[in-house]
Amino acid sequence: MFKIDEKSLSRKKSITIKYFYETIKDIFNIKLISNKTGFEKIITTKDLLRPGLALSGFLDSFSYDRVQIFGNTELIFLKQLSKEQQKNTLKNFFEFKIPCIIFTNNNKPPKLLLDFANKNNIAVFTSPFTTTKTSYLINDFLDDQFATRISIHGAFVDVYGAGILFVGKSGIGKSEVALDLIERGHRLVADDVIILTKKGENILMGAGTNLVKHFMEIRGLGLINIEKMFGIRAIRYQKRLEIVVELEFWDKDQSYTRTGLDEETITISGVDILYVRLPIIPGKNITVISEVISLNYLLKHYGYDSAKLFEKRLQTKIKDKSNKDLRGVDYFEHDFE
Amino acid sequence: MITKTVKIINKAGLHTRPAATIVKFASKYSCEFFIQKDGININGKSIIGVMTLAAEMDSELTLTFDGKDEVEACEEIVSFFERGFDE
Numbered sequence: 001m002f003k004i005d006e007k008s009l010s011r012k013k014s015i016t017i018k019y020f021y022e023t024i025k026d027i028f029n030i031k032l033i034s035n036k037t038g039f040e041k042i043i044t045t046k047d048l049l050r051p052g053l054a055l056s057g058f059l060d061s062f063s064y065d066r067v068q069i070f071g072n073t074e075l076i077f078l079k080q081l082s083k084e085q086q087k088n089t090l091k092n093f094f095e096f097k098i099p100c101i102i103f104t105n106n107n108k109p110p111k112l113l114l115d116f117a118n119k120n121n122i123a124v125f126t127s128p129f130t131t132t133k134t135s136y137l138i139n140d141f142l143d144d145q146f147a148t149r150i151s152i153h154g155a156f157v158d159v160y161g162a163g164i165l166f167v168g169k170s171g172i173g174k175s176e177v178a179l180d181l182i183e184r185g186h187r188l189v190a191d192d193v194i195i196l197t198k199k200g201e202n203i204l205m206g207a208g209t210n211l212v213k214h215f216m217e218i219r220g221l222g223l224i225n226i227e228k229m230f231g232i233r234a235i236r237y238q239k240r241l242e243i244v245v246e247l248e249f250w251d252k253d254q255s256y257t258r259t260g261l262d263e264e265t266i267t268i269s270g271v272d273i274l275y276v277r278l279p280i281i282p283g284k285n286i287t288v289i290s291e292v293i294s295l296n297y298l299l300k301h302y303g304y305d306s307a308k309l310f311e312k313r314l315q316t317k318i319k320d321k322s323n324k325d326l327r328g329v330d331y332f333e334h335d336f337e
Numbered sequence: 338m339i340t341k342t343v344k345i346i347n348k349a350g351l352h353t354r355p356a357a358t359i360v361k362f363a364s365k366y367s368c369e370f371f372i373q374k375d376g377i378n379i380n381g382k383s384i385i386g387v388m389t390l391a392a393e394m395d396s397e398l399t400l401t402f403d404g405k406d407e408v409e410a411c412e413e414i415v416s417f418f419e420r421g422f423d424e
Contacts (some may be wrong), residue, residue: 007399010376153380170382173365192385193377209377209389217385 001275002167002246004268008151014042015145017100017123028137030102034117034124035107041122043067043099044171046142048073064096070103071131079109086112088105090263094120099304102138104131122211143199148269156206156239157191159294163206163239165194168247172280175216176245180287187236188226191216196241196268204271207238243274243297245290258308259306260296270337338403339411344395347421351392355422360384362413368404370414381414 018039024030026120049066052074078086094116101117101167103109103126108315109117117124127134154167157177157254175191182188190208197205198242208214214235226237248254256279258266278286296306345351351359353399363381365369370381372390372399377388392398398418400402417423 005371005378007371007373007401008376008378118354149376151377151379151387154381170380192383193379193389211389211391212385215385217383223385 001242001264001266001277002152004152007268009046010149010151010197010279011147014044014147020100021123024138024141028126028134030125031127031254033103033126034114034122035122035322036119038100038121038123041097041099046139046146048139048142050131050135051093051210052077055093057089057092060093062096064098066099067142067197068098068101069131069135070107070109070137072099072105072107074108075103078113080292083112086110090116092124099126099334102127102134103133108184119144125297139286140228144197150198150204152194152196153192154194155191156194156208156241158187158189158236158239158299159290160186162186162294162297163286164188164243164290164294165206165241166245166247171219172247172249173248173286177286178289179216179218181290182226182230184287184291185233186291187234188214188216189236189239190214191226198271202271202275204241204268205238206241207305210304216258221328232307239274241268243276244268245276245278245293247280250281254279259311338401339407341402341415342353342397343400343415343418344397345418346394347390347424348394349424350394351387351398351422351423353388355417355424356387357384358422359380359414359417361386362417363410366406366410368402368407368410369404370410371401373399373401397409405421 011207016039019038020043021030021032023096035090045066047063047066048069049063050069050071050073051062054062055074055077056250056259078231081089090113098124106126106128107127114124121259129137143242152165152167154165155165155174156165157178159181166177168174178188178191191205192213193209193212194206195209200204215223217223254277256277264274264277267273274297280286341395360382372379372381372387374390374392379389381387390398400411400414
């Protein structure tokens, strides 16, 4: 079974406020309301914090290194304080190395807070969404940024909606299988270098690299651009990984599954993925088999397991003493066709 | 298994021509050959993989060879890096 090298795993340690703001400003409609300052500061964790308790004076376990979300509660709390109290509270708050502050519901911060932020070089943003929605969006973005990434050598194709990753030794024909699948109307995600990103607890999303996108190398032909050649219908940018198919030369000492009753899985970064080992022998059409793998996976997904159902039929047949006739039809009634 | 760290010394970096040469060298050997840079691990026998690294001058790459002819493969490829891809 193919292994994933430790060296293939990577994880971003930090992102700058500049990158954070420029990436999300258009997708989440985030606006900068402080001066353009503190953009070189970094975010190191995907977690967020609503600093209500810290503002009220409890600073013992204040997670200051997180993105600070100021909802309605924080704003109302600040506003009901007297000028002097507000100044003291903010002075204490801004003594910490905060990455940035985000107001929700299009709220405007008190002028004093903006002054403190500008003086301490901390960027303040505002989001048009509610606190819950803003937190969800930003948390999802940061989760993706800080997720473990795995680089894998293979070909990744969406076959009937199931993401199949072909792996195997160099030169075994992964790209050729992918090309054949594209010809039959399936969609290429990436060839050669696949970057898998963990999403949540049990999802791996796969994409190509930004340099290669939908280019592909076919031995003896060189580089070709799949998107230009076959059009938009032949590609997609990302896909959930659902099946790993390992192509290998036929090995008579290996035992290949014959019934499909015991499914093998491979664990990639803590996620179990269906694993199929396909031996290559003359006359075997890997493309068609890949389509069948995908269809079988979809059937199982919708509750139909061919192997299990066949097993059940066999058991019923063994128990049923009345009908021992082997032939599949009882009688060919006037059927001469 | 052999692991070696090499540095790109030519000005143009690891561009198409040297990438193709590395892949050609690597394909002669049966051992597995991987290159790592910035947390990305690519198969050194794939031209797209090697070019994906977009390795610039002064960047460091880790080469891993694994298989029965790893010594010969390592010698030929490391020397090609050390010669600055003959440029």
